[in-house]
Amino acid sequence: MFLKEYIKDVWGAISSLLKGMKLTGYYFMHHNKEAITEQYPDNRKTLKMADRFRGEVVMPHDENNEHACTGCTACELACPNGTIKIITKMEPTPEGKKKKAIDTFVYRLELCTMCNLCVEACPTGAIKMDQTFEHSVFDRRLLTKKLNKPDSKVREGVE
């Protein structure tokens, strides 16, 4: 019957709408429990990034100001963007021979895509990914970083 169908249609339509409203109404009433907002700059103290989060490349130095980079340029070759530039120098060894050593490890953060290929390529584990992610600065030149600290040396025994 036409009228019955018509009323059934209208009722079905209204009930489908009410179903949706019930859901949003539920969230409205339980907003304290259900809210998923992260109050980002305020929660800096409690914010914990995942251990493996890739924020930038760093070179860990130990307490003697020594790192593990031999200047082999494996990372430079592995990098797809030309982010890393290694400048080497010749350094005299105690035996009197000259040996290639790292002078500057230039890392250009603005070119880096955090692909982790350099860390994977490094044979001595000299570089790793840090969890920092707030990289914005006012001067673009600050993004070109020198990773080895001044006067740092390569750790004994690292080849």
Add this chain to the structure above:
Amino acid sequence: MTREELQAALTELQSSLTFEEGGEWLNINAPAENFHELALKLRHTSGLDFDYLFCQTCVDWKTHLTMVYHLTSMTHRHNIVVKIKLDRNNPEVTTVCDIWRTAEFHEREVYELFGVNFLNHPDLRKLILPDDWIGYPLRKDYDDPVNMIKL
């Protein structure tokens, strides 16, 4: 159909086809002339029914260009690769976009990036590049000192 059966069926279709050894799928070298007829046959011959053009591109071999058509059949699930050698200075081939509609966009892309001229294409304009772009960026000898960053 297996590779051998396909090869036999295709030779029957057009005797001037040559086949390449190796590769995952059967590779066919077809002449640029009358390619449209071949394409129609590939599409409509029962038993072949290559109705799905899933990839169409071009390769610049420095001496010549090669159009590469990857075809598959949705009913028989067999694939072939059709290659057409084109003259690099005046690359021309008939469009297949009346057979496989997807070719319309793919051909426009190849037209602007490789400079292949598709005859009878209904709407052969630049799709990705700006209208006033000069040169064919995916050709091997393309050089753009302004927009290209060399690592």
Add this chain to the structure above:
Amino acid sequence: MFEEVASTEQGDLVINIGPQHPATHGVLHLVITLNGETVKKVEPHLGYIHRSIEKMCESLSYRQFIYVTSRMDYLSSHINNHGCAMLVEKALQIEIPSRAQYIRVIMDELTRLASHQLWWGAMAMDIGALTPFFLAFREREMITDIMEETCGARLTMNYMVPGGIMYDIHPDFCKKVKEFIKHFRSKIDEYDELLTGNIIFQNRMKGIGILSKEDAISYGCSGPTARASGVSCDVRKIYPYEIYDQLKFDEVLATEGDSFARYQVRLVEMHQSMNIIEQLIDNIPEGEIQAKTKAVLKLPKGEFYTRIETARGEFGIYVVSEGGTTPYRIKFRSPGFSNLSALDHIVRGHKIGDMVAIMGTLDLVIPDIDR
């Protein structure tokens, strides 16, 4: 473009949708010709986010070019990476350890889920419902957290390497994935309550934007877009890779080909993805995660083609190798490009609002189209 404007009939309205427009989810530019509210013609103008990835890859080595593909279809970056890794493995005939295979498949399905969730929210926003977007992001957040913990990034993970995966899963991974599946199973009904059953939504979707099976094939559509038209094209079923041939899952097919079918297919695919993850998550075998590979990969001379099922459809990688360390020519067959080409055909004769809804159901990701 100017000739086009001149050739339209008297009384037609030519409107630029985009490059900056809320409905295009990125920088797609559509020039639409309208007769009143009715769309007469849609003409996509691409290239606003073209980064020439194909040319770029010609100078990158086979280890390096994988990360670039994350930037194409950023919503299924894992699957793109997976396809590239598979291509290298196929060319060099590397057998990857089964642990890596399992993890790869789980990651793929998680990515598919995340992508479909984002699509759900974005599509709801296209038709004017704003709340679903946030509901979708609530669940997606759990996936991105899992990804962050294991892969080290939230969107462009670069977790697949030729020969396996970059590093082992995080110890919490299995627990968190199970938690997520449990949570999502309870929440996916809300998706139906809020949108699927809604009478306005159904009227907006049913019978709109019908793509016939023949057209879907002819336009080279793939993925859920084609499957909604009854085209069986799931690469996971037809050309199984990794361990998909050992898994129990259905290829989701619909026959209507309208917007609602495309919507339903994606929604059911979410259930299927969860089923797949549940089959795998308890059975990840122990063992190596990477096969032994050379430091410098050199592909043999020849041509290679790999296909993989992303969230949007069939992603193909065609590599011509001259035997060197870099590809001679690389072509990415992106699913969005072919799906977009069908847009004009589907949209003609519909209203502007429908055009936006259809674009939503096609699930276009613009960097994927432009590459």
Add this chain to the structure above:
Amino acid sequence: MFSLSHITDLVNAWLYQQFPPTLALLLQFVIVGILVITLFSILGLVLIMMERRVAAWMQLRLGPNRVGPRGMFQTVADTVKLIMKEGMTPNGADKLMFNLAPYIVMMVSMVIMAPLMFADGFQIWDINIGVFFITAISSVSVIGILMAGWASNNKYSLLGAMRSGAQIVSYELSAGLSIITIVILTGSLQVSEIIAAQQTGWWIFKGHIPVLISFVIFIIAVTAETNRAPFDLAEAESELTAGFHTEYSGMKFALFFLAEYVNIFVVCAIGATLFLGGWMPFHIGSWESFNHIMDYIPSSVWFFGKTFFLIFVIMWFRWTFPRLRIDQLLNLEWKYLLPISMFNLILVTLMAIMGWHF
């Protein structure tokens, strides 16, 4: 009991005592104008804040919480921003129409406030054709929107304005018809009399199902008339970017924005007046003590409470439903709402004649 009518009477008497009658009347006009503008701006601030909170809470968010305590001054900050912004006029626009349009929309929503009864005896103008006045004036707002859309010289704006024209003109019908049901039951167009008729009970309870139906239709129709989602086709963010006010910026945009919210308030106030008894407290038959407690709540609280409840319902719609398409929108009106309300009108007439209501 505390009542606003004492204050208004006092002010009225004092003015006539101090000044000649013409000047007193003029001064009253000024006072009323200032009051309306104040109410207008307060309503804008409160309603926009409320919309944000409702939206945020339904969307699992927190809403504004940075400016002021619990984000209370967010709208103030936004208003300041909008005032300081440059009010641009596009080059090809019809300058006069373009600049006039927001004021017309604004004025319309101000004028409709005249016959509203905010509390017991607190009314600007108790015109004897109050309800008719409201329906007549509210249909002028479409002219402002059409002007804005046409004068912007922008295709999005034009489409939005045309949609809005079709939409408002159609939905006026069923809104009017559902208002008429109450007019029939009351037998008067005067707002104060309609409220007085609900002394014994609100129409929504007294009028059985027919009034309930017309209430539902009224809510749907006014949602459409105020261009709110799911009927926000004139703006339709994902289709027409911002619809008829795409080209507006700064304060002119703010006026459109404000007018939208005040319109919502006005239509909800009308709904509350007609169906929910205006400022009348909630009474239950013979529960004398309960009725007494209800009476102690000031009438203005009743009025605003009811109005804000309806506003909340309309906001609830907006954050739940997807948008309709333009032809579906017109279908809904012409194929569903209009026939139903016509039929309903006959029912109500029958009911009124037979005296079947309480």
